[in-house]
Amino acid sequence: MDCTPPPALPPGVGPPERIMLGDMVIRRWRPDDxxxxxxxxxxxxxxxxxxxxxxxxxxxxxxxxxxxxxxxxHWPTPDGxxxxxxxxxxxxxxxxxxxxxxxxxxTLEIGYWCHVDHLGRxxxxxxxxxxxxxxxxxxxxxxxxxxxxxxxxxxxxxxxPSGLPVGEHRPA
Numbered sequence: 001m002d003c004t005p006p007p008a009l010p011p012g013v014g015p016p017e018r019i020m021l022g023d024m025v026i027r028r029w030r031p032d033d034x035x036x037x038x039x040x041x042x043x044x045x046x047x048x049x050x051x052x053x054x055x056x057x058x059x060x061x062x063x064x065x066x067x068x069x070x071x072x073x074h075w076p077t078p079d080g081x082x083x084x085x086x087x088x089x090x091x092x093x094x095x096x097x098x099x100x101x102x103x104x105x106x107t108l109e110i111g112y113w114c115h116v117d118h119l120g121r122x123x124x125x126x127x128x129x130x131x132x133x134x135x136x137x138x139x140x141x142x143x144x145x146x147x148x149x150x151x152x153x154x155x156x157x158x159x160x161p162s163g164l165p166v167g168e169h170r171p172a
Contacts, residue, residue, distance in 0.1 A: 026084045026130060028072075029068065036092070041055070044117075046116070079102070
């Protein structure tokens, strides 16, 4: 008996690879984004490591390269995820957002981080909200110890601060 849960999205269905949001763009990572991603994560380490289990240690370029190459090579990634960089009009990395197939049928979990130099500008609220409003993809947020992070799901209509979905959360 196969106990593997079905994927959140059927084959061939996925979010857009690029979303324009006025003064910023959310797009699938590209190979040439590695150095900018590394610089953004390095600059933001002191802020991120308090909240993100994957950021327990300062970023290492070789380790990041392996993960970045995996994300770039597959759409979705082998674990069913979709990973994006968030960029300003000059191409600078503002943060990242990912949709992850790890919470159950027909549901994608959303994860995100913001470059420390761009906190408090609504970047993550806008980025996370763009998936729900444009494609009606399900988005469930992890509850967080970070008080700002707890407000973001409710601000973009994705989930209550408890982490429980609210409203309609079914793929279109």
